[in-house]
Amino acid sequence: MKKSAVTIKDLAKELGISPSTVSRALNDHPDISVETKKEVNDLAKRLNYEPNVVAQNLRSQKTHTIGVIIPEIVHFFFSTVISGIEEVAYNAGYTVMFCQTSESYEREVKDTKALLNQRIDGMIASFSKETTNFDHFKEVANKIPLVLFDRETDDLDVSKVIVDDYYGAAIATQHLIDQGYSKIAHLAGPENLIISAERKRGYEETLSKNNLRITPEYILPCFKGTMDEGYHAMKRLIDLPNRPDAVFANNDMAAYGAMKAIKDEGLNIPNDIGITGFSNWQFSSLIDPQLTTVAQPGVEMGRAAARRLILELEAKNETPKPTTQVLKTDLIIRESTRKEK
Amino acid sequence: MKKSAVTIKDLAKELGISPSTVSRALNDHPDISVETKKEVNDLAKRLNYEPNVVAQNLRSQKTHTIGVIIPEIVHFFFSTVISGIEEVAYNAGYTVMFCQTSESYEREVKDTKALLNQRIDGMIASFSKETTNFDHFKEVANKIPLVLFDRETDDLDVSKVIVDDYYGAAIATQHLIDQGYSKIAHLAGPENLIISAERKRGYEETLSKNNLRITPEYILPCFKGTMDEGYHAMKRLIDLPNRPDAVFANNDMAAYGAMKAIKDEGLNIPNDIGITGFSNWQFSSLIDPQLTTVAQPGVEMGRAAARRLILELEAKNETPKPTTQVLKTDLIIRESTRKEK
């Protein structure tokens, strides 16, 4: 079945010239005569010669491979980011290797090591919800360019591509206020993620700016961001003596759980309670009522991260100073906040 | 920033022994004395030595890398498959490299070549909807083990992991009949995919078995499987003089488009028209009414494909004969077919 592949030596022997000449001919080296080049390339095509990338990699100490670390593959947002990364990487001649951490810190540490051992040229990563210690990423950054996306930390002085979570939260909250809601609750994300903190800050400051009180009982944790959590948190909110009339959820899945709870209580969305999510997952436009949410440009984020990484990889001079690219979020207004006035 | 990595030579020099001894010590070779092993391993740990996988790969002519070709990353089913592949591969010490073809034949050809050049040990693939010529995969199969999943073809004599599409379609159709529907339409998938053909066959044969006529006007193409296609196809079905009272769609997205069309016409699901999808996408349980659909075990499919590939990769003797593993589908009954009787 397996036939051993054609090498440069084979071509050289066949043509009665030296391997180095063949190599140069294949790489279109100016020293080589046009005829030799033609001969070599013709034979290469005829014998189906394909360069051994592994040998080239060893030689050049480059693999043209980008390692990607993501929390989950089965996740609409992350899959769009990967798609963007793959697109840009492919077009720039890079290959993509990836690991999913399943939101486990331990797995993340192993993954970063494994990818480093593979001698990837650079890494694009979004760390797990469990991660609070960044030593493994520091080790990565000491050796190769690293670009973080979505989830970031001040502990790492590397380039980042993030979304304006504060702004997204602010426009979502403002929208609720503009729709006439005034008792706005928040289903909050994990506290160690800056993105969650920023969303909460956007929510709180927008309330203040509108002279609305920040009510601690209205802020409930939904750290895992599951439907179940959203459901139970919403139940608790509804049971409050002075129940909220709107909810800004840290993510769409929690928002959806909350919607279920609201419906189960026989309340109407958006008339009794309005609700907005965050992320614009695929299902958000499909559910009933359609969910108002903050769109994060996932594909664009992946593209930006890949572009930045490749820029750093190919920087001739010294390593470029880390940059932080902030992508705009967009409020997608749908039925879940379109209150009848 | 970048410090050149520690090599076996460095360890050897430091300890005043030869590189080969270091290599053997690191690989726990029985010839090496316990003390030497300890010395070497201690120093390796102290200097943070990590083997250069690229060099090992060149030496061993193996990369312990699995190449994956999928049509789309941003797709619930495929992302679950990738997740299963990654899980098994990771646990077996393999790395995963992937390319998405975006359902383009041309891109698929390039991707297979690129992965072969990367000297992947084996490949797992699901070909694009455009693909009718399989020469590029034959080339792959000539060199390394190849496992196809989900989408298959008789043109390739390789191991396959597929789902029992015929059975899935049959139980879905039978379920519609059992619910009292009798004029059942079908939104059909692309004809070159066996999975679509099998689903159609399951639909038709189940009708026949129940003494229901197969009505050509009731079978409409939804080759791309988009919501839009489903929507327009459904509109046409509704406009028929003798409109169907149920629909079996080739996939959930088309089914969802059809649901929109039905609602737009002021008809009720499931009372006027019942509907079932195929694939059990994430959103299917979230929409209103919840969609009855055939569940494909995506993660399990990825795992099975990876397990099979690794088995072939590690077969000591000769190459194992190709096998076809058929995974069972499950009908998930939800609201879209729960007719009030």
Add this chain to the structure above:
DNA sequence: GTGAAAGCGCTAACAC
């Protein structure tokens, strides 16, 4: 314009 030789980092056959 082309060839010889060395080396990327690792391992294994062969010595002793």
Add this chain to the structure above:
DNA sequence: GTGTTAGCGCTTTCAC
């Protein structure tokens, strides 16, 4: 039990 040597396939100095 350890060292020497050679080679995986490629590129690149240095010769001529």
